[in-house]
Amino acid sequence: MNKLSQEKRCQIVAALVEGNSIRATCRMTDTAKGTVLKLLRDLGQVCAGYQDEHLRDLPCERLQCDEIWSFCYAKQKNLRDEYKRTFGYxxxxxxxxxxxxxKLIPTWRVGSRDVGTATDFMQDLAERLANRAQITTDGHVMYLSAVEDAFGANVD
Incomplete structure (x- = not known):
């Protein structure tokens, strides 16, 4: 099995961080798509582990929470029936x-826009904070129970 040099890995990561697509990164670095995807997956796992371990007891006092919409494979309205109930489509x-x-992002969560994901997200946030915090959201109904479940009365 071939190993990428440190220089090549840095070149690939730099291209991705600059916003290049996977295919553009492959062309620019003369690297196979599977290799770039594996490096990206491995790097993501290491970064998530680092963040989970080190972003604890944070002194954040004012937090803004929101969700960002995206889609995978196709927009929900254009999905074939076999994919409609499968996460990741x-x-x-x-x-x-x-x-x-x-401007630190202490936590994030990818999932459906529902109470379950919002609750998991808020509980993770609560575990990372050292002090009472003010949480500002867009007022979506899913946050009402999620914030109360995670913080109880220890939130503004």
Whole structure:
């Protein structure tokens, strides 16, 4: 099995960070698509582990939470019936929390736009904070129970 040099890995990551597509990165770095995807997956797992371990006891006091819509494969309305109830096809939502003061994103969650995902997201956020915080959302109904379940009365 061939191993990419440190220089080549840095070149690939730099291209992806700059916003290049997978295919453009493959062309620019003369690397196979599977190799780029494997590096991206491995890097993502390492970064997620680092974030999970180190972003704890954060002093954030003002957080803004929202969700971003995207889609995989096809938009929900254009999906074939066999894919409509399978996660990873159609609508996908990325929940984010951003500290209004530092712009740090202490947690994020990818999933459906529902109470279950919102609750998991808020519970993860609550576990990362050291102090009472002010949470600002867009007022979507799913946040009502999610914030209360995660923070109880310890939130503004």
């Amino acid at each position: 159609g609508d996908v939502w990325t929940f984010t929390a951003i500290c209004a003061d530092t």
